Amino acid sequence: MGRCIVVTSGKGGVGKSTITATLGVAIAEAGAKTVLVDADVGLNNLDLVLGIESIVGYDVLDVEKGRCRLSEALVAHPFCEDLYLLSSRALSGGQISQRSFANVVNALRRSFDYILIDCPAGIDEGFHRAVSVADEAIIVTTPVPASVRDADKVSNLLASYRLRRVSVVVNRVRGDLVLKGDLMSVEDVTSVLRLPVIGSVPEDDEVLLSATVGKISDARSRHYRAVCMIASNIMLGTDAIYDCTAKYRGIIGFFRKIAR
Numbered sequence: 731m732g733r734c735i736v737v738t739s740g741k742g743g744v745g746k747s748t749i750t751a752t753l754g755v756a757i758a759e760a761g762a763k764t765v766l767v768d769a770d771v772g773l774n775n776l777d778l779v780l781g782i783e784s785i786v787g788y789d790v791l792d793v794e795k796g797r798c799r800l801s802e803a804l805v806a807h808p809f810c811e812d813l814y815l816l817s818s819r820a821l822s823g824g825q826i827s828q829r830s831f832a833n834v835v836n837a838l839r840r841s842f843d844y845i846l847i848d849c850p851a852g853i854d855e856g857f858h859r860a861v862s863v864a865d866e867a868i869i870v871t872t873p874v875p876a877s878v879r880d881a882d883k884v885s886n887l888l889a890s891y892r893l894r895r896v897s898v899v900v901n902r903v904r905g906d907l908v909l910k911g912d913l914m915s916v917e918d919v920t921s922v923l924r925l926p927v928i929g930s931v932p933e934d935d936e937v938l939l940s941a942t943v944g945k946i947s948d949a950r951s952r953h954y955r956a957v958c959m960i961a962s963n964i965m966l967g968t969d970a971i972y973d974c975t976a977k978y979r980g981i982i983g984f985f986r987k988i989a990r
């Protein structure tokens with residue numbers, strides 16, 4: 731039976747969809763059959779982040795309404811073997827009930843090793859629907875107090891669900907600003923949230939500039955290397971965290987820091 735992990739956050743726009751998509755690529759590249767489920771009905775954008783919006787046909791609402799079989803709604807990523815997407819486009823209209831969503835996810839558990847759910851922003855019905863079916867949750871936060879405070883609120887909410895594990899990914903980390911004390915470090919975030927941090931992902935202009943994960947999941951990219959470490963922590967139980975500050979330490983780092 732597949733492991734179902736929901737990627738959530740308190741604050742919107744912190745990088746949930748980007749992390750979900752890149753983590754999906756990293757886990758699939760490591761050889762596990764993976765499906766990404768877009769639970770952001772109406773504001774879905776995982777297809778765009780993956781760069782496969784033009785080949786999405788049916789979606790999760792079509793499955794619920796009986797317009798297609800689940801297997802027909804799964805879109806195989808053209809360049810990443812073992813990675814699939816179950817979309818939820820606004821075009822279909824309507825909302826999916828919690829029970830139908832759970833039925834779909836439970837059916838996916840039989841065919842996939844990992845099911846990653848991209849949770850909508852906020853803590854309303856969509857959040858509840860996505861979190862209720864998951865076994866584990868990842869809270870994405872950025873290293874600033876407002877975002878961490880929202881993550882803390884979500885962490886308190888998650889305590890009322892039956893989740894085996896809740897962990898944190900700190901995204902958009904500028905190592906130079908962490909060293910200056912302007913952004914929170916992984917240790918700071920850990921001590922506020924009192925949850926294990928399983929990843930630290932650098933702020934990377936290429937992520938912002940490239941429209942799709944297809945372009946950024948390149949072994950040379952710092953972003954992708956950081957996400958691969960998260961994949962390995964999830965899959966193998968390791969606890970390696972990308973050091974976003976390393977680039978700015980030492981004499982070369984000193985010049986990098988002042989050049990920014």
Ligand SMILES: Nc1ncnc2c1ncn2[C@@H]1O[C@H](COP(=O)(O)OP(=O)(O)OP(=O)(O)O)[C@@H](O)[C@H]1O
Pocket residue numbers: 739741742743744745746747748749770850851901902903931932933934935937938939953
């Ligand atoms: N590590 C990063 N470095 C630079 N830009 C990033 C990084 N992670 C995400 N972004 C950018 O931040 C923006 C928001 O990312 P994303 O859409 O993944 O957030 P989200 O949490 O899913 O948003 P929402 O709450 O609206 O669903 C995007 O433009 C994305 O390219």
Ligand SMILES: [Mg+2]
Pocket residue numbers: 746747748770775848
């Ligand atoms: Mg999103």
